[in-house]
Amino acid sequence: MFKVLVSDPISDLGIQKLVDAEDVAVDKKTGLSEDELVAIIGEYDALLVRSQTRVTARIMEAGKQLKVVGRAGVGVDNIDLEAATQRGIIVINAPDGNTITTCEHTFAMMMAVARHIPQAYLKTVGGEWDRKSFLGVELRGKILGVMGMGRIGSEVAKRAKAFGMDIWGYDPFLTEERAEKLGIRLSSVDDIVRNADFMTVHTPLTPETRHMISRPQFEVMKKGMRIVNCARGGIIDELALVEAADQGIVAGAAFDVFEVEPPEADHPFLKHPKIIVTPHLGASTVEAQENVAIDVSEQVLNILRDKPFMNAVNMPPIPANVLSILQPYFTLGEKLGSFVSQLTEGAVDEITVNFAGELAEVDTQPLTRYIVRGVLAHHLGSDHVNVVNSMHLAKERHVNIVVNNSHAARDFTNSITVTLRSKVATRIVTGTMLTGYGPRIVQIDRFPVDVAPEGNLILISHNDKPGIIGSVGMLLGNNGVNIAAMQVGRELEGGSAIMVLTVDKGVSKDVITELVKLPDLNKAKEIILY
Ligand SMILES: NC(=O)c1ccc[n+]([C@@H]2O[C@H](COP(=O)([O-])OP(=O)(O)OC[C@H]3O[C@@H](n4cnc5c(N)ncnc54)[C@H](O)[C@@H]3O)[C@@H](O)[C@H]2O)c1
Numbered sequence: 001m002f003k004v005l006v007s008d009p010i011s012d013l014g015i016q017k018l019v020d021a022e023d024v025a026v027d028k029k030t031g032l033s034e035d036e037l038v039a040i041i042g043e044y045d046a047l048l049v050r051s052q053t054r055v056t057a058r059i060m061e062a063g064k065q066l067k068v069v070g071r072a073g074v075g076v077d078n079i080d081l082e083a084a085t086q087r088g089i090i091v092i093n094a095p096d097g098n099t100i101t102t103c104e105h106t107f108a109m110m111m112a113v114a115r116h117i118p119q120a121y122l123k124t125v126g127g128e129w130d131r132k133s134f135l136g137v138e139l140r141g142k143i144l145g146v147m148g149m150g151r152i153g154s155e156v157a158k159r160a161k162a163f164g165m166d167i168w169g170y171d172p173f174l175t176e177e178r179a180e181k182l183g184i185r186l187s188s189v190d191d192i193v194r195n196a197d198f199m200t201v202h203t204p205l206t207p208e209t210r211h212m213i214s215r216p217q218f219e220v221m222k223k224g225m226r227i228v229n230c231a232r233g234g235i236i237d238e239l240a241l242v243e244a245a246d247q248g249i250v251a252g253a254a255f256d257v258f259e260v261e262p263p264e265a266d267h268p269f270l271k272h273p274k275i276i277v278t279p280h281l282g283a284s285t286v287e288a289q290e291n292v293a294i295d296v297s298e299q300v301l302n303i304l305r306d307k308p309f310m311n312a313v314n315m316p317p318i319p320a321n322v323l324s325i326l327q328p329y330f331t332l333g334e335k336l337g338s339f340v341s342q343l344t345e346g347a348v349d350e351i352t353v354n355f356a357g358e359l360a361e362v363d364t365q366p367l368t369r370y371i372v373r374g375v376l377a378h379h380l381g382s383d384h385v386n387v388v389n390s391m392h393l394a395k396e397r398h399v400n401i402v403v404n405n406s407h408a409a410r411d412f413t414n415s416i417t418v419t420l421r422s423k424v425a426t427r428i429v430t431g432t433m434l435t436g437y438g439p440r441i442v443q444i445d446r447f448p449v450d451v452a453p454e455g456n457l458i459l460i461s462h463n464d465k466p467g468i469i470g471s472v473g474m475l476l477g478n479n480g481v482n483i484a485a486m487q488v489g490r491e492l493e494g495g496s497a498i499m500v501l502t503v504d505k506g507v508s509k510d511v512i513t514e515l516v517k518l519p520d521l522n523k524a525k526e527i528i529l530y
């Protein structure tokens with residue numbers, strides 16, 4: 001039974017799939033301190049959070065069973081990603097579920113700041129009928145600068161067009177073509193700061209974006225600018241903004257996020273007449289909360305059940321078209337790694353992977369992670385190695401990883417060959433997916449074979465002599481070992497050969513020792529693939 005801890009308020013409906021899963025027990029404990037989390041996290045396999053819980057290195061260290069931290073939302077700045085990667089804890093987020101909601105909140109804030117709605121509301125409910133103090137501005141015809149043209153920034157730009165705004169966008173990944181397609185003007189921070197009437201930021205908080213709008217930008221800013229931040233506190237320098245508002249450079253600002261949350265009671269934004277605020281509500285709609293919780297629950301289940309998953313933050317993302325090609329090979333790749341690792345004596349120095357066929361035409365890095373996981377898990381334990389930390393662990397152990405791509409596959413549409421080199425030996429295995437049959441090992445060292453990579457296998461190297469199959473069968477039968485499938489591969493008649501047996505259960509070391517004593521049998525090795 002997997003145990004999942006939900007430590008922030010997350011939609012009940014959204015996590016229903018987890019609650020209903022027969023192999024999962026969900027506990028909800030919100031508002032815990034770091035010490036309290038450290039005390040209990042050891043019993044959990046997964047932790048689900050929003051932005052409140054700070055998932056620190058201490059918590060990960062105490063999470064001896066922790067396999068995944070799921071963030072029901074986008075920003076993962078509350079999670080120590082470095083610590084997670086080192087411990088092989090997968091961090092996933094739900095990047096799409098709150099895009100529209102946050103975009104709509106940005107609009108609500110932009111309109112509220114343009115028309116002084118919160119200030120006017122306060123006066124009106126306070127008994128004052130003040131129609132003179134709140135002269136607003138239209139959005140129509142104004143320049144809106146959008147910093148960060150990702151998911152939310154792009155949606156904001158689309159809606160701003162409907163308001164008749166002229167959109168100037170800045171993003172290091174925004175190309176002329178995409179800007180043209182979106183109908184916006186590709187700009188720099190400086191262009192936007194000097195020319196825009198409204199400005200909204202939609203970047204993550206990184207060392208580069210921290211205080212990207214600060215004193216130097218306010219000094220050259222167009223007078224009367226209105227600024228919205230529904231992304232992350234710290235992208236806009238808060239103190240510099242207050243100064244700029246006091247000097248009349250900034251006509252108004254709307255902030256959903258703060259450098260420190262919640263802000264201190266004497267934070268200068270809270271009483272400033274030109275600055276309106278909300279308590280990090282960007283993603284807080286029924287729809288978004290359900291969406292992100294559903295997305296994150298599905299991926300957490302996949303991870304716990306050792307199935308392929310999406311949206312890992314501490315792994316490079318896999319584009320959908322690449323994933324559809326690679327996904328069928330993930331399990332095969334891992335099993336090839338495990339198979340060849342069990343064959344190889346001595347400490348592994350180098351793992352070489354050759355991808356052939358259509359596979360070689362896409363970025364195979366994600367698949368390589370599975371293969372390396374298979375190789376390392378045999379020695380380090382499958383609990384400790386996963387696709388997040390496999391490359392990191394290999395590097396830590398000075399294992400060199402070489403990947404070759406060859407577009408022409410010799411005998412199969414696609415194939416993967418894994419070669420392990422140690423000081424003692426070099427062993428090779430090739431696998432493919434056979435249409436109608438599924439994954440197959442098709443070559444072991446220099447011998448062609450056709451073996452399903454699963455269950456308990458015995459690999460025997462022997463001389464190609466009459467009667468050897470019979471004597472192996474007899475010995476195993478006498479020891480109560482039933483043979484489910486058998487494959488023999490040889491180079492030349494009468495030369496050296498291999499035999500791969502699939503047996504119904506594990507065999508004892510004694511049986512293996514007995515096998516090796518048979519005439520013309522050179523080596524026998526049990527290989528377990530699950
Ligand atoms: N207020 C909320 O409740 C709320 C809700 C959802 C998301 N967010 C935050 O909004 C932000 C954007 O979310 P998203 O889903 O659109 O993310 P995204 O990853 O789709 O977009 C971020 C964009 O920022 C760009 N970027 C990175 N560095 C930049 C720089 N120096 N200058 C300009 N652009 C830069 C990236 O290239 C990317 O296109 C994130 O910080 C996220 O955490 C806040």
Ligand SMILES: O=C(O)[C@H](O)COP(=O)(O)O
Nearest residue numbers: 050051052073074075283
């Ligand atoms: O990054 C996000 O997804 C937002 O900041 C939302 O955070 P929340 O889940 O704590 O509302």
